[in-house]
Amino acid sequence: MDDKSEPLQIIKKAICTALVINMRKEERAMEGQPVLWFQQIKKKFGENVVLDGVDFKVMPGEIVSLVGENGAGKSTLMNILFGMSVIRQTGGYEGTIYMDGNPLNITNPNDAIHQGIGMVHQEFMLIPGFTVEQNIKLNREPLKKNIFSRVFGHSFETIDWDAENRDAKKALKRIGIDVNPGERIEQLPVGLKQFVEISREIDKENLKVLIFDEPTAVLTETEAEKLLKCIKSFSESGIAVIFISHRLDEVMRISDKVVVLRDGILVENAAVTSLTKEKIAELMVGRKLTERTEEYPDRNIKEEDIILEFRNVSVDMPGEDLRGFSLKVRRGEIIGIGGLAGHGKMAVSNAVSGMYPSTGEVLYNGKPLDVSKTGEALRHEIAFVSEDRKGVGLLLDQSILTNIIFNNLSLKGEFLKSYGFFTQIDNKAAKKTAEQMIEDLAIRCTSAEQLAGSLSGGNQQKVCMARALIAEPKLLFVSEPTRGIDIGAKRLILDYLLKINYEKGITVVMLSSELNELREVCDRIAIVAGGRLRGILGPKESNVKYALMMSGDESVRGGEDSYEKD
Amino acid sequence: MKKTKRYIQKLGVPRLIMLAFLMILLIAVGILHIPFTLTLSQCIVRVGINIVLALAMLPSIRSGIGMNFGLPLGIICGLLAGMISLEYNFTGLMGILMAMLISIIFSIIVGWLYGLLLNKVKGSEMxxxxxxxxxxxxxMCIAWMILPFHNTGIRWPMGNGLRMTITLEQWYDRALNELWMFKIGEVEIPTGLILTCxxxxxxxxxxxxxxxxxxxLAAGSNPEFSKFSGIDANRQRIIGSILSTVLGGIGIIIYAQGFGFYQLYTAPLMMAFPAVAAVLIGGATASKISVGNVVLGTLIFQSILSVAAPVASAIFPEGxxxxxxxxxxxxxxxxxxxxxxxxxx
Amino acid sequence: MNPKRTYKIGTEVKKWVTGNIVMLLFITICAIGIYFAAQPSSYIASEIAIRLFRNLILILSLIIPVWAGMGLNFSIVLGAMAAQAGLIVIMNFDMKGIAGLVIAFAISVPLAAGLGILTGKLFNKTKGQEMITGMILGYFAKGVYELIFMYLCGPVIPMDNPQIMLESGVGINGIITMDASLNGAVDKIWKLPLDKLLWIIFGVLTAFLVLRLVYGGVKRKQADKKCLLLLGIDLLLFIIFVYAIKSLLSFQILCMMTQVPMVTCFLVMIICGFIVFLGRTKLGSDIKAVGQSIPIAQAAGIAVNKIRIIAVVISTVIAALGQIIYLQNLGTFTTYSAHEQIGTFSIAALLVGGASIKKAGIGHAILGGVLFHLMFIVAPIAGKNIFNDAQIGEYFRVFASYAVIALALVLHAWRIHVEEKRKTGALVQIGKEAEVK
Known part of the structure; x- marks a missing residue:
C-alpha cells in the first residue's frame, strides 16, 4: 500500500472492514449462530508462545475434535475457556471468545459453569465419600425451605433427597447407565465414574457446550464404545461437544469437524469427511526442523557394541506403565524414546534409575545391572537428567553448588576432606568445579551460592545437566530436556547434548514427548505407545508413520525388523 | 536506603519485632534502676542452659521431620539417666558426664523407635x-512413682516414689557453670558452660x-531427590530423630545442673515449645535451619525472658x-x- | 458392569476391630478399672449421668469441624475462654440467677464467633495442619487471656467488684466461686429422677413409632421395616426396664440417686437436633463436601474458605455454651486453668466413642462421654486398690487421655500412609487390566 495516500488508505480499510462484517453476517446467516467462537486466541508463557492466533467455531450440536501432540496448546486453550487462575497469573491472553455471538468474560471456572460450559475431566472430579446422586447434584442440590432458612437464609434450606434422587436417575437414564444413585463413588468401578461425571454435566439445565478431555483413556473397549454413543446422542439433542483425544480412530468415527493444533498454531480446521486418519497424523506432527548450529562428522557406531540392553522389562510406574520392553542401546549413539505423555516412555529411565519397581533384565556392558535399588546405576557411570526437575531433579532450597556436586559427594565421596573418623566438605574444590560448570553451560546466576529454586527453568535444567556431567558418565539419560524452557535455552541444551556425545563419546538416551527435537538430535528413535515398544524409526521417516505409531495404530509396524535394518 | 531495606528483609519481620521488644525491655531496665550486671549474668546462664535443647531441633528439621514437638521423649531419657546418676551418687563433673553417657544410651533406643513411628505418620509428625x-x-509420672530407686535423697521422705523437684546440691549443682568461672566486674562468666555449649x-x-x-539435608529438603540419588530418606529421618533425642537428653542434664535441680512428673510436658520457639525466632523455618539460627534464636529469646522477668516484677510485683x-x-x-x-x- | 461385592465375615470383623481399636482398648481398661475399684454400680451410673450432661455439649462442639475435614478442633479452648469472660462480666455486675447465665451466654456468643472467625482465617492459611495450629492457638490464647484478666483488669479495664478481684485491685481472683443463684442455675430449674424420665421416654418413643407406622409408612416400604424393628427393640428394652425397676435393688437405687437436669438435657438435645438438622441442609452438605476434597468442592463452585470459617465459628459458639453449662454445674472454677484441659478431654472423649479424625457423629460423642467419664470415675480408686496410691490412678487417667489422642492420630496418619500405597498399587492394577484387554 502507498504510504503517501493516507486518506485513500483509510477509505480502503473502511471498505474492507465493511466487507468483512458483511461476510461474517452472511456466514452467520448461512451456518446459523456458532455457540462458541474462539477468535484469534494468543497466549504466551513468558517468552514461550503456546497459542498463536487460534481461530475456530463450534456450532450447536456439532462434535468438534481437538487434536494435537502434547504441548500443542489444547489444554491451554481449555484453561482459557474455563478462566483458570494459571492463565491470569501468567499475564492473561489475547483474542476473544464469543458465546452465542456475545463476547465471554470468564474469570473463574464458576463463570464458565454458569455460562453452560461443562467439562468431563480425565482425572475424576468426584467426591469419593459421596453417593452418585450427591455428586451429580453437588452445589446444585434441590432445596426445600423451612422455618430456619427463612430466618438464617438460604444456607439452612434442607436438601430435597427425593428430588435429588429423581434428577440423578433422570440424568443417568439419559446416558443409558444402570447404576444405583445411592451407591457411593468409592465403590464404583473406574469405568462407571466417567459416566457419573457426564451425568453431572448433563444434569445442568443450561448446558450448551460439553468438553471431553481424553475420556476414553481409562475405559475398556466396551465402555469406550458406550461413551461414544453417548456423545453422539448429546450432539443430536443440540449440545455442542469438544472432544479431545489421541485416539484417531475415535476422532474419525464421531467428529463432524476436526481442529488440529501444532505448536500453538491451528493447522487444520475441516470437516471430518475431507480428512483421513493419515492426513490428521501428518498434520499433527508436521516437520519443522531448525538448523543445528554445528554439524559433527560421523561417529563410528558399531551395531554389535551394546552398552545397555533391556530384556523384557516391565515397569510399575503409576500413569506411565511399561510392559515387555526390549531394546539394545549401541555405544556412542544418541537414541530417542518417543511417545505420547502417559504411554510409558518415562518408565524407561525410571526403570534403570530404580525409582520404580521393574521386572525383566537390564544389562550394562553385558552384565546385569541391579535396578532394584536407586543409586546403583549412578555408581556404574550412568547419569540421569530427570523429567521432574522440581520434584526429583533439584534441591530447590539449596545452592547451585550443592546441587551440582551432590551426587559426586554423596556417592563417590568426592569434594570431601577427611579428618580421621569424620569428613568435611571441601568448599574450595567444590566451588571451582561448580564455577567451571556454570561457565561451560552458561548458567545465568549471580553466584554459585544462589538458590537453585530462584533460577529460571532453562537454567535449572542446565544445573541438572551439570550434575549429571561432573559424574563423568558413559551413558546419559535425559528426560524431557526442553520441557518448559524458552527457545534459546532449548537450542543450547540440544546442541550441548550433541557436543558431549561427539567430544566425550557419551551415549545418550533421550526421552521426549517432542518428536521434532528427537528427530533433530537422535540417530534412532524408539516409539512407545500404550505401554509397549511399537518400533524403532530413523529420524528421516515420514510424519505419518511416526504419528500413527505414536497413536498405537497396529497397521504401522517397525519393531525388531526395522531395528535390524537401521 | 535500599541496602538497609534488603537487610531488614533478610532479617525478617518477626526477628525485628523481637529485637525491638528486647530494646524496649533494656531501656526499661535502665529507667527502673534494675541492677544490670545481675541480669546480664542470669542472661548468660539462661542462654547457656537452653541452647542444647534448642539445638535438638537442628537434626530433626534438617532430616525432614520438622520441628520436634516430641522433644519430651529425649528429655525423659535425660531425666531417667540423671536419676540413675544420682541413685549411685556420682558427683561433680563426673556425675554430669555419667548422666550424659547413660542418657545417650536411652536416647538412641527411644529416638530410633520414635523415628520408626514418624516414618509411618509422614505429614502429621508435629x-x-x-x-x-x-x-x-x-x-512417666506413674513410672517415677513405682521405679525402684532407693537413694533417700531423691525419694519422698514419706510416701511413694521420687520427689517432684530434686535439688542437686549434694551432687552436681552448677558444676559446669562454676568450672573455670571468672568475673568481669560484677558479671559472672560461666566458662565451663560456655565451652560445653x-x-x-x-x-x-x-x-x-x-x-x-x-x-x-538432601533427604530432608527433597525426599524424592535423595531417593533418586540412592539415599534412603527414611533412614536419614531415623538418624535425625535419634540425634534430636540424644541432644534433648543431654540438653536437659545441662539445663538441670545450671538450674540447680531436676524437675520430674509433669515438668517436661511443655518443654518442646520454648525450644521450638527459640529456633524459629532465630530464623529457622519448618524445613530449614542452621546452627546460626539456633544460637541467634536462643540468644534473643532467652535474653528477652531474662530481661523481662525483673522488668515485669518491677511493674507488677505480684503474679x-x-x-x-x-x-x-x-x-x-x-x-x-x-x-x-x-x-x- | 455391576460390581459384585462379596462380604467375608472374617475380614469385616477385622475391619471393624481395626476401625474401633481405640474404643475397644478403652472398654478393656474401663472393665479392669471397674473390677478393681469395686464401686457400687449405682454410684458409678449416677456419677456418669452428672458428668455426661455437664460435658456433652463441649464434646458435641467438636463434630462439625471434623465434617469439614479440619480434624479435631483443639481451638474450642477459645470458646471456653469466651464463656469464662462472659461469666466474669456478669459476676462483676452482680447479675444473678438464670437470667445472669443467659446474659453471660449472650456476651460470649459474639466473642466466640469473633474468635471463631479469626481462628478460621488462620486455619485457612495452614490447611492440612489445622490440629497443631488449633492446639498452639489455644496456648497462645491462654497467654492473651491471662494478660487481660491477670494484669489489665483493674488498671486498664475498669473492674472493681471485690468478690472477683484480687485485693490489690489488679487482676481477677484465681478461683471464682459462683453464688447460690448462679451455681447450677440451669440444672436446678427442673430435675427428674431417672425412672420417671425413662417412663416418659419410652412412652413418647412408642407413641412416635406407632404413629409413624400408621401414618408415615405409606410411602416407603423399607422405612416401614426399619420402624417395626425399632418398635421391637423399644418394647424389648421397655420390658427389661420394667423388670429392673420392679426387682433389681441396685437399679432402684440408681434411679433414685440420679436426678436428671431436664433443662440441660433439653439443651443437649437441641444441640444434637441442630447437628442432625445441619447435616441435612445445604450448608451441611457443603461442609461435608469441603471436608472430603477441597479441590473438588472448589471446582463445583463452593466457597471453600468461607465454609471452613463457618464450621469453626459454629464449633466455637457451641463450645462457649458448653463451657457455661459445665461451669454452672461445678459452681466454682479456676479462672486461669478451667479452659486448659477442655480441648484435650473433650477430644479424648469423642475419640473413645469411636470417632476418628475423619468421621464423627452424635453417637460417638455420647458413647465416648460415657466411657471416658467411666474411666475418670474409677481410675483413682482402682489406682489406690492396685498400687495402694490414688495418685497413680489420677496420673493414669491423664495418661489415658493423651494416649487416646496420640493413638488416634497415629492410626489416622498410618491409615493414610497405607491407603496411599494401596492407591498407587491400584493404579498399577488398572494399567495391567488395560494391558490384558
Whole structure:
C-alpha cells in the first residue's frame, strides 16, 4: 500500500472492514449462530508462545475434535475457556471468545459453569465419600425451605433427597447407565465414574457446550464404545461437544469437524469427511526442523557394541506403565524414546534409575545391572537428567553448588576432606568445579551460592545437566530436556547434548514427548505407545508413520525388523 | 536506603519485632534502676542452659521431620539417666558426664523407635510428636512413682516414689557453670558452660558440613531427590530423630545442673515449645535451619525472658507477667511459622 | 458392569476391630478399672449421668469441624475462654440467677464467633495442619487471656467488684466461686429422677413409632421395616426396664440417686437436633463436601474458605455454651486453668466413642462421654486398690487421655500412609487390566 495516500488508505480499510462484517453476517446467516467462537486466541508463557492466533467455531450440536501432540496448546486453550487462575497469573491472553455471538468474560471456572460450559475431566472430579446422586447434584442440590432458612437464609434450606434422587436417575437414564444413585463413588468401578461425571454435566439445565478431555483413556473397549454413543446422542439433542483425544480412530468415527493444533498454531480446521486418519497424523506432527548450529562428522557406531540392553522389562510406574520392553542401546549413539505423555516412555529411565519397581533384565556392558535399588546405576557411570526437575531433579532450597556436586559427594565421596573418623566438605574444590560448570553451560546466576529454586527453568535444567556431567558418565539419560524452557535455552541444551556425545563419546538416551527435537538430535528413535515398544524409526521417516505409531495404530509396524535394518 | 531495606528483609519481620521488644525491655531496665550486671549474668546462664535443647531441633528439621514437638521423649531419657546418676551418687563433673553417657544410651533406643513411628505418620509428625510426648510424660509420672530407686535423697521422705523437684546440691549443682568461672566486674562468666555449649554447637556445625550431614539435608529438603540419588530418606529421618533425642537428653542434664535441680512428673510436658520457639525466632523455618539460627534464636529469646522477668516484677510485683509474655511470644512465633508452611504449599 | 461385592465375615470383623481399636482398648481398661475399684454400680451410673450432661455439649462442639475435614478442633479452648469472660462480666455486675447465665451466654456468643472467625482465617492459611495450629492457638490464647484478666483488669479495664478481684485491685481472683443463684442455675430449674424420665421416654418413643407406622409408612416400604424393628427393640428394652425397676435393688437405687437436669438435657438435645438438622441442609452438605476434597468442592463452585470459617465459628459458639453449662454445674472454677484441659478431654472423649479424625457423629460423642467419664470415675480408686496410691490412678487417667489422642492420630496418619500405597498399587492394577484387554 502507498504510504503517501493516507486518506485513500483509510477509505480502503473502511471498505474492507465493511466487507468483512458483511461476510461474517452472511456466514452467520448461512451456518446459523456458532455457540462458541474462539477468535484469534494468543497466549504466551513468558517468552514461550503456546497459542498463536487460534481461530475456530463450534456450532450447536456439532462434535468438534481437538487434536494435537502434547504441548500443542489444547489444554491451554481449555484453561482459557474455563478462566483458570494459571492463565491470569501468567499475564492473561489475547483474542476473544464469543458465546452465542456475545463476547465471554470468564474469570473463574464458576463463570464458565454458569455460562453452560461443562467439562468431563480425565482425572475424576468426584467426591469419593459421596453417593452418585450427591455428586451429580453437588452445589446444585434441590432445596426445600423451612422455618430456619427463612430466618438464617438460604444456607439452612434442607436438601430435597427425593428430588435429588429423581434428577440423578433422570440424568443417568439419559446416558443409558444402570447404576444405583445411592451407591457411593468409592465403590464404583473406574469405568462407571466417567459416566457419573457426564451425568453431572448433563444434569445442568443450561448446558450448551460439553468438553471431553481424553475420556476414553481409562475405559475398556466396551465402555469406550458406550461413551461414544453417548456423545453422539448429546450432539443430536443440540449440545455442542469438544472432544479431545489421541485416539484417531475415535476422532474419525464421531467428529463432524476436526481442529488440529501444532505448536500453538491451528493447522487444520475441516470437516471430518475431507480428512483421513493419515492426513490428521501428518498434520499433527508436521516437520519443522531448525538448523543445528554445528554439524559433527560421523561417529563410528558399531551395531554389535551394546552398552545397555533391556530384556523384557516391565515397569510399575503409576500413569506411565511399561510392559515387555526390549531394546539394545549401541555405544556412542544418541537414541530417542518417543511417545505420547502417559504411554510409558518415562518408565524407561525410571526403570534403570530404580525409582520404580521393574521386572525383566537390564544389562550394562553385558552384565546385569541391579535396578532394584536407586543409586546403583549412578555408581556404574550412568547419569540421569530427570523429567521432574522440581520434584526429583533439584534441591530447590539449596545452592547451585550443592546441587551440582551432590551426587559426586554423596556417592563417590568426592569434594570431601577427611579428618580421621569424620569428613568435611571441601568448599574450595567444590566451588571451582561448580564455577567451571556454570561457565561451560552458561548458567545465568549471580553466584554459585544462589538458590537453585530462584533460577529460571532453562537454567535449572542446565544445573541438572551439570550434575549429571561432573559424574563423568558413559551413558546419559535425559528426560524431557526442553520441557518448559524458552527457545534459546532449548537450542543450547540440544546442541550441548550433541557436543558431549561427539567430544566425550557419551551415549545418550533421550526421552521426549517432542518428536521434532528427537528427530533433530537422535540417530534412532524408539516409539512407545500404550505401554509397549511399537518400533524403532530413523529420524528421516515420514510424519505419518511416526504419528500413527505414536497413536498405537497396529497397521504401522517397525519393531525388531526395522531395528535390524537401521 | 535500599541496602538497609534488603537487610531488614533478610532479617525478617518477626526477628525485628523481637529485637525491638528486647530494646524496649533494656531501656526499661535502665529507667527502673534494675541492677544490670545481675541480669546480664542470669542472661548468660539462661542462654547457656537452653541452647542444647534448642539445638535438638537442628537434626530433626534438617532430616525432614520438622520441628520436634516430641522433644519430651529425649528429655525423659535425660531425666531417667540423671536419676540413675544420682541413685549411685556420682558427683561433680563426673556425675554430669555419667548422666550424659547413660542418657545417650536411652536416647538412641527411644529416638530410633520414635523415628520408626514418624516414618509411618509422614505429614502429621508435629501432632503425633506432641501427643506422643504428652503421653510418655504422663506415663512417666506413674513410672517415677513405682521405679525402684532407693537413694533417700531423691525419694519422698514419706510416701511413694521420687520427689517432684530434686535439688542437686549434694551432687552436681552448677558444676559446669562454676568450672573455670571468672568475673568481669560484677558479671559472672560461666566458662565451663560456655565451652560445653560451644563444643555441642561446633560438633553440630561440623556434622552439617560432613558427608552424612549433607546427605541428611538432601533427604530432608527433597525426599524424592535423595531417593533418586540412592539415599534412603527414611533412614536419614531415623538418624535425625535419634540425634534430636540424644541432644534433648543431654540438653536437659545441662539445663538441670545450671538450674540447680531436676524437675520430674509433669515438668517436661511443655518443654518442646520454648525450644521450638527459640529456633524459629532465630530464623529457622519448618524445613530449614542452621546452627546460626539456633544460637541467634536462643540468644534473643532467652535474653528477652531474662530481661523481662525483673522488668515485669518491677511493674507488677505480684503474679508472673514474664511467664505470660513467654507464653504469648513462644506460641505466637510458632503460629507464625505454621502459617508460613501453608503458604509455601 | 455391576460390581459384585462379596462380604467375608472374617475380614469385616477385622475391619471393624481395626476401625474401633481405640474404643475397644478403652472398654478393656474401663472393665479392669471397674473390677478393681469395686464401686457400687449405682454410684458409678449416677456419677456418669452428672458428668455426661455437664460435658456433652463441649464434646458435641467438636463434630462439625471434623465434617469439614479440619480434624479435631483443639481451638474450642477459645470458646471456653469466651464463656469464662462472659461469666466474669456478669459476676462483676452482680447479675444473678438464670437470667445472669443467659446474659453471660449472650456476651460470649459474639466473642466466640469473633474468635471463631479469626481462628478460621488462620486455619485457612495452614490447611492440612489445622490440629497443631488449633492446639498452639489455644496456648497462645491462654497467654492473651491471662494478660487481660491477670494484669489489665483493674488498671486498664475498669473492674472493681471485690468478690472477683484480687485485693490489690489488679487482676481477677484465681478461683471464682459462683453464688447460690448462679451455681447450677440451669440444672436446678427442673430435675427428674431417672425412672420417671425413662417412663416418659419410652412412652413418647412408642407413641412416635406407632404413629409413624400408621401414618408415615405409606410411602416407603423399607422405612416401614426399619420402624417395626425399632418398635421391637423399644418394647424389648421397655420390658427389661420394667423388670429392673420392679426387682433389681441396685437399679432402684440408681434411679433414685440420679436426678436428671431436664433443662440441660433439653439443651443437649437441641444441640444434637441442630447437628442432625445441619447435616441435612445445604450448608451441611457443603461442609461435608469441603471436608472430603477441597479441590473438588472448589471446582463445583463452593466457597471453600468461607465454609471452613463457618464450621469453626459454629464449633466455637457451641463450645462457649458448653463451657457455661459445665461451669454452672461445678459452681466454682479456676479462672486461669478451667479452659486448659477442655480441648484435650473433650477430644479424648469423642475419640473413645469411636470417632476418628475423619468421621464423627452424635453417637460417638455420647458413647465416648460415657466411657471416658467411666474411666475418670474409677481410675483413682482402682489406682489406690492396685498400687495402694490414688495418685497413680489420677496420673493414669491423664495418661489415658493423651494416649487416646496420640493413638488416634497415629492410626489416622498410618491409615493414610497405607491407603496411599494401596492407591498407587491400584493404579498399577488398572494399567495391567488395560494391558490384558
Amino acid at each position: 501432632m503425633v510428636g506432641t501427643y506422643m510426648g504428652f503421653s510418655i510424660v504422663s506415663l 560451644a563444643v555441642f554447637c561446633g560438633v553440630m556445625w561440623l556434622f552439617c558440613r560432613s558427608r552424612l550431614g549433607i546427605r541428611m 508472673n507477667l514474664s511467664e505470660v509474655f513467654r507464653t504469648i511470644i513462644s506460641n505466637g512465633i510458632i503460629l507464625y511459622a505454621l502459617s508460613k508452611i501453608g503458604r509455601e504449599e
